[in-house]
Amino acid sequence: MRLVIRNARRLDVDKMAFVEDGPLVAEAGKVVAIGEDATGEVEIDAKGGFMLPGFIDAHVHFRLATLDFAKLQRWSEVEFGIVMARLATETLQRGFTTVRDLGGDVEGLIRAIKAGIAEGPRIFRAGRMLTQTGGHGDAESGPRPVPACACEMRHTAFGIVADGPDAVRKAARHNLRDGSDFLKIHVSGGVASPADPLESVQYTPAEIAAACEEARHRQTYVAAHAYSAESIKMAVENGVHTIEHGNMIDSDSANAVARHGAIMVPTLSTYEAMDLLGRKMGFPAANLAKNSKVLEAGLRSLEIARDAGVTLGWGTDLIGESQARQRREFAIRSEAETPAEILRSMYVVNPKLCGMEGKIGTLAPGAAADIILTRINPLENIAALGDEDAIERVFQAGRPVA
Known part of the structure; x- marks a missing residue:
């Protein structure tokens, strides 16, 4: 299945910042391209929302x-x-x-x-x-x-x-x-x-x-x-x-x-x-x-x-x-750490513990198409990720699951 997500602000984990660099294209469970216009069986308009790795x-x-x-x-x-x-x-x-x-x-x-x-x-x-x-x-x-x-x-x-x-x-x-x-x-x-x-x-x-x-x-x-x-x-x-x-x-x-x-x-x-x-x-x-x-x-x-x-x-x-x-862990940790520190623990350190650096915890070509869409900017209010309605869509290996 080919998945295309448009108009999303993607979390660049290396920069720990959101970037607007065009559509994300996923196929066969992996991210295959960023910024290339394409069509797919599933097309999502994120309408300016935030796109995070799973x-x-x-x-x-x-x-x-x-x-x-x-x-x-x-x-x-x-x-x-x-x-x-x-x-x-x-x-x-x-x-x-x-x-x-x-x-x-x-x-x-x-x-x-x-x-x-x-x-x-x-x-x-x-x-x-x-x-x-x-x-x-x-x-x-x-x-x-x-x-x-x-x-x-x-x-x-x-x-x-x-x-x-x-x-x-x-x-x-x-x-x-x-x-x-x-x-x-x-x-x-x-x-x-x-x-x-x-x-x-x-x-x-x-x-x-x-x-x-x-x-x-x-x-x-x-x-x-x-x-x-x-x-x-x-x-x-x-x-x-x-x-x-x-x-x-x-x-x-x-x-x-x-x-x-x-x-x-x-x-x-x-x-x-x-x-x-x-x-x-x-x-x-x-x-x-x-x-x-x-x-x-x-x-x-x-x-x-x-x-x-x-x-x-x-x-x-x-x-x-x-x-x-x-997801309550985000709010508790925010009492002692910055959002960037918390996200780095999840997206940089945790993949190493799983032996999957570069394969999970990032939205880059070659990585698993594990994707979260949310209206919340976690770099500004990471505690809000714990809200019941914080997550709009979840994809695992390019497949919609929620």
Whole structure:
């Protein structure tokens, strides 16, 4: 299908400015020309509106399909599949044409999208999260027998419990064999897990290094869930490439992130969403208390990271029902960053995390024809992108989806 969009102000990501340089022409899923007059099967008159590349969310969890964690323990694969497919469709309709999934088995969802059985964004995934016993990703509930040996590993659809460098190495190789684009480990406590303190340090330098070595051998990287300053510094000093969240970062750990050329992906909208929806969804008091702590630290973490020269990506980490608040991240980040900084995180940094520089996050010949049309100028009012009616049209690979 040949798509032609006329009379649009196109975001030039390199200049971070809007330009009026003629029609955009897309064919076979890619932008083929800018400024050439042409005809197509689908022709759109943007009437002076703004044309952006498709949004990219670098931290989603389709497998975490509901905030009701008791349901996550009970659902069948059929129930998961139905809800995950709906979440993927809604994500695409909000303008997110590419996402990076940070943990959980989404192989079936990816296959369904590629086969045309379901609508959804392009997904780059970590596969099952790697965690220590009692770590943030140890999701099994109820009493468990004492392991028969130190090498024993357990798994769910969400993660693999692996203790010790050898077990971590085995789990990493398993994920990479199964098609993970990168690896995800947990090196600190988390909000959604009631048993581990937020400030707890998880995994050891040797365990982290084992995962990072396996990722490096496959020409990819390790992402680490990390809140505390100690865990952030330990992670990057042992080879981790991306710090997910980072709310409790301090200047020392931020300098370590910058020194090692690592990237931090803040996810601030999820804490606001959990604060608003958590009580309604039956969140335990311990979870709500931890959420309050990271919510309060969120904007300050951006300032600390930016002052140290840390490169920031753009993510949300929203779970299940709260994913509807995905574009709210723009407004929250605008309290501490300029629109250009926020858009650069999404359109310049995020494509690198997906290994797709020049292919997504830009509207230039050869790039995917992932396109958003809006009446909002995000360089003047980026928070307004979160409004319900902010997006007029969405195209993925040149095909209209909303």
